[in-house]
Amino acid sequence: MILTPRNVLTSTPMEPFATKVAILAQKLAEILAEKLGHKSSFFQESCLPSTCYLRLNRYPPCPIPSDIYGLMPHTDSDFLTILHQDQVGGLQLVKDGQWIGVKPNPEALVINIGDLFQAWSNDCYKSVKHCAVTHPTKERFSAAYFLCPSYETVIESCSMPSVYRKFSFREYRQKVQEDVQLYGYKVGLS
Numbered sequence: 222m223i224l225t226p227r228n229v230l231t232s233t234p235m236e237p238f239a240t241k242v243a244i245l246a247q248k249l250a251e252i253l254a255e256k257l258g259h260k261s262s263f264f265q266e267s268c269l270p271s272t273c274y275l276r277l278n279r280y281p282p283c284p285i286p287s288d289i290y291g292l293m294p295h296t297d298s299d300f301l302t303i304l305h306q307d308q309v310g311g312l313q314l315v316k317d318g319q320w321i322g323v324k325p326n327p328e329a330l331v332i333n334i335g336d337l338f339q340a341w342s343n344d345c346y347k348s349v350k351h352c353a354v355t356h357p358t359k360e361r362f363s364a365a366y367f368l369c370p371s372y373e374t375v376i377e378s379c380s381m382p383s384v385y386r387k388f389s390f391r392e393y394r395q396k397v398q399e400d401v402q403l404y405g406y407k408v409g410l411s
Contacts, residue, residue: 235364239275242303242330242366246273249332250301250368257345259379267370268300278363280311283355291361292353296409297335298397301368304331309361314351336393336410337370340385343378348409385410 250264280291291311306312312323312331323331339348355361370376372391378384400408 246368280361294352296348299335299367302333303366306363
């Protein structure tokens with residue numbers, strides 16, 4: 222059997238997972254919006270199945286000390302990220318200025334606020350800086366679902382006065398790419 226993008230999705234258990242986390246991401250975005258006092262269909266209208274994506278990550282074992290990154294420290298550029306990590310662990314996030322490991326739990330998903338939600342919420346919700354470190358002897362896997370809008374979607378704060386100017390997702394992605402080329406990392410919202 223030749224695997225094409227279409228039959229890879231339909232021939233693996235990832236399709237039901239992707240469908241469920243897509244529904245969960247939409248629901249969480251709506252709940253967070255309601256907590257800010259906004260009953261908005263913004264996320265349903267802007268974050269379509271064709272603009273969101275699922276990424277599978279594989280981190281091979283690395284015998285060099287655990288400060289070698291499988292994924293450099295960063296914030297996610299989307300609205301929300303839903304992550305399932307395996308039992309090896311390696312996800313770390315910054316809390317109170319310190320890096321802490323997120324203990325794997327097979328019954329839990331990790332939900333990250335992304336940069337777009339931070340801007341949309343006018344800094345009420347903050348994007349989480351995180352990274353993935355390698356394990357010296359074990360291979361690690363994770364699956365991350367990203368709730369993203371179309372490139373044309375304009376992001377503006379849901380309340381005033383706004384901390385951020387209006388921008389399109391396309392503008393933001395281009396800025397991130399420029400930052401990485403200039404500095405070697407994403408500067409983020411400004």
